[in-house]
Amino acid sequence: MIDLARYQDPLVIQRVLHTARTIAIVGLSPNELRASYFVGYYLKRHGYRVIPVNPRESEILGEKSYASLLDIPEPVDVVDVFRAPSALPGIAREAVAIRAGALWCQYGVINAEGAQIAEDGGVPVIMDRCLKVEHARYAGRMHWLGFNTERVTSVRSGLQ
Amino acid sequence: MTDKLPRAEEARAFGFETRQLHAGQRPDPNTGARAVPIFQTTSYVFEDPESAAAYFNLQEYGNTYSRIMNPTVAVFEERVANLEGGAGAVAFASGIAAQAAALFTLLQPGDHVVSSTALYGGTVNQLKHFLRKMNIDLTWVDPDNPDAWEQAIRPNTKAFFGETIGNPAGNVLDIETLAALAHSRELPLIVDNTFATPYLCRPIEWGADIVIHSATKFMGGHGTSIGGVVVEAGTFNWSNGRFPVVADPSPAYHGLQFHETFGTYGYLMKLRAETLRDLGAAMSPFNAFLFLQGLETLSLRMERHVENARAVAAFLEAHELASNVTYPGLPASKYRTLVDKYLPRGTGAVFSFDCAGGRAGGQDLIRGVTLWSHLANVGDAKSLIIHPASTTHRQLSDDELRAAGVGPGTVRLSVGTESVEDLIWDLQQGFALVAATAEQKVATA
Numbered sequence: 001m002i003d004l005a006r007y008q009d010p011l012v013i014q015r016v017l018h019t020a021r022t023i024a025i026v027g028l029s030p031n032e033l034r035a036s037y038f039v040g041y042y043l044k045r046h047g048y049r050v051i052p053v054n055p056r057e058s059e060i061l062g063e064k065s066y067a068s069l070l071d072i073p074e075p076v077d078v079v080d081v082f083r084a085p086s087a088l089p090g091i092a093r094e095a096v097a098i099r100a101g102a103l104w105c106q107y108g109v110i111n112a113e114g115a116q117i118a119e120d121g122g123v124p125v126i127m128d129r130c131l132k133v134e135h136a137r138y139a140g141r142m143h144w145l146g147f148n149t150e151r152v153t154s155v156r157s158g159l160q
Numbered sequence: 161m162t163d164k165l166p167r168a169e170e171a172r173a174f175g176f177e178t179r180q181l182h183a184g185q186r187p188d189p190n191t192g193a194r195a196v197p198i199f200q201t202t203s204y205v206f207e208d209p210e211s212a213a214a215y216f217n218l219q220e221y222g223n224t225y226s227r228i229m230n231p232t233v234a235v236f237e238e239r240v241a242n243l244e245g246g247a248g249a250v251a252f253a254s255g256i257a258a259q260a261a262a263l264f265t266l267l268q269p270g271d272h273v274v275s276s277t278a279l280y281g282g283t284v285n286q287l288k289h290f291l292r293k294m295n296i297d298l299t300w301v302d303p304d305n306p307d308a309w310e311q312a313i314r315p316n317t318k319a320f321f322g323e324t325i326g327n328p329a330g331n332v333l334d335i336e337t338l339a340a341l342a343h344s345r346e347l348p349l350i351v352d353n354t355f356a357t358p359y360l361c362r363p364i365e366w367g368a369d370i371v372i373h374s375a376t377k378f379m380g381g382h383g384t385s386i387g388g389v390v391v392e393a394g395t396f397n398w399s400n401g402r403f404p405v406v407a408d409p410s411p412a413y414h415g416l417q418f419h420e421t422f423g424t425y426g427y428l429m430k431l432r433a434e435t436l437r438d439l440g441a442a443m444s445p446f447n448a449f450l451f452l453q454g455l456e457t458l459s460l461r462m463e464r465h466v467e468n469a470r471a472v473a474a475f476l477e478a479h480e481l482a483s484n485v486t487y488p489g490l491p492a493s494k495y496r497t498l499v500d501k502y503l504p505r506g507t508g509a510v511f512s513f514d515c516a517g518g519r520a521g522g523q524d525l526i527r528g529v530t531l532w533s534h535l536a537n538v539g540d541a542k543s544l545i546i547h548p549a550s551t552t553h554r555q556l557s558d559d560e561l562r563a564a565g566v567g568p569g570t571v572r573l574s575v576g577t578e579s580v581e582d583l584i585w586d587l588q589q590g591f592a593l594v595a596a597t598a599e600q601k602v603a604t605a
Binding site for chain 2: 009010011014015018032033034035038041042045107130133136138139140141142143144145146147148149150151152153154155156157158
């Protein structure tokens with residue numbers, strides 16, 4: 001049984017959100033109605049550089065799509081995974097190989113072996129969390145639609 | 161993406177009293193306003209055409225039109241969601257509107273609902289008559305009998321429905337048992353938690369999937385505003401094949417599959433972006449502000465409501481002209497085990513009793529009191545009294561009245577936060593009139 005709480009530390013999540021610039025989305029769909037497209041669109045809108053990783057496409061969201069993480073010719077801060085859990089070990093190996101800043105596994109992308117590979121390779125792991133939701137929770141406008149951000153703070157800060 | 165890193169927020173399980181003051185609100189980023197600003201606006205200026213499109217496509221969390229979302233209402237929604245432990249909430253113009261919306265989001269014509277009989281009369285009307293107009297069938301069951309719930313399930317059943325504390329008979333719902341039964345048949349459990357409030361009971365912690373409130377009552381707490389809210393846990397699998405209206409591509413939203421795309425937030429997104437949009441029963445920002453004022457003192461008021469209700473119930477239990485006191489917090493209540501489990505802090509402040517003398521006795525009691533307000537509401541800081549058979553439950557047949565636990569002499573109380581000795585003094589005035597009228601009748605007979 002995998003201890004998911006280990007991979008859902010709010011401090012790690014906030015650090016990744018606030019320091020990342022480039023996010024490679026593995027399994028990004030060109031279909032506007034798919035969750036991965038919603039996430040990619042949102043992240044791009046909020047100023048992140050989004051790099052699609054999908055061997056079946058040449059371009060998604062106006063960005064060149066790569067067949068694998070190994071093909072990306074620039075540093076990647078976050079590898080965001082929208083693939084079947086069984087694909088995670090292979091993706092984790094590639095994330096370690098390209099020295100990605102973090103491996104982010106979306107809702108349901110749960111695989112203990114993949115998490116272990118990334119951690120052993122020095123890549124922090126976030127699992128069973130949505131990158132868009134976490135951004136909207138800590139920096140965005142999720143609270144405008146009545147969702148429970150679980151935040152309690154009296155600090156005055158900005159809004160994206 | 162920000163250049164200056166904000167101070168990281170640690171994960172902390174803040175207490176209820178902290179969250180009833182803070183959850184859902186951060187100081188306004190533009191002005192620093194500490195109180196929740198009342199955004200009394202119908203609409204919102206878009207930054208550019210791309211942003212507008214992103215809001216309408218639900219690709220970005222953005223304000224478009226106050227029938228669908230409003231920043232003041234959103235604070236109320238998030239605060240309630242937080243206090244109930246849900247994924248989110250959507251507010252409505254009334255509790256009845258909230259209930260209709262919660263049901264319409266998951267039902268379609270030909271579906272069936274299993275419901276407790278021990279409900280507010282207005283809810284009975286909605287479930288029985290209004291849903292039938294939509295060709296949705298209903299089976300009433302004894303809320304205290306889990307076997308009855310199970311036997312009522314049909315292939316087209318889509319939900320279980322009940323009240324945490326039944327109005328006005330004080331039935332306590334066995335939430336955990338009913339949630340387990342519902343989930344074993346791939347159904348959601350919907351609970352109206354109005355009488356308990358999240359301070360006394362949080363149904364989601366016991367497995368409920370959807371929680372409904374009339375915010376008009378204890379949440380607002382001061383009898384100023386009508387409103388309602390729906391909270392969803394975010395954990396029910398709406399893609400289990402039984403809920404095509406939630407899971408299938410939506411013709412009302414360019415083919416979007418709400419549950420697949422938004423996951424945890426799928427039902428709530430649909431509830432807002434389709435049901436609220438199309439029903440139009442939005443909560444006003446000013447009402448949301450008043451409800452937020454109420455929520456800030458929810459725990460304090462509920463403690464006092466419970467304390468006073470216990471004393472009034474004990475007084476009635478000992479009074480010769482009162483019988484069948486339905487306060488589940490009484491030591492002799494048949495719900496004692498369920499109360500200990502689900503309502504350890506108290507069983508609210510609304511209950512009923514039967515006044516001697518039947519219909520005339522109940523009416524005399526109401527004529528005799530001068531401090532209790534005779535009106536059709538509950539959950540006000542002021543104490544309220546009503547005779548259900550001639551008011552709130554008037555449209556019900558005798559059988560339905562009996563099933564709802566209402567007799568001809570039944571009087572419903574909503575115990576407020578006044579000095580409790582004054583409340584008891586006033587009831588004594590009422591009983592004096594009941595006794596005097598009864599004596600007069602004997603004398604003239």
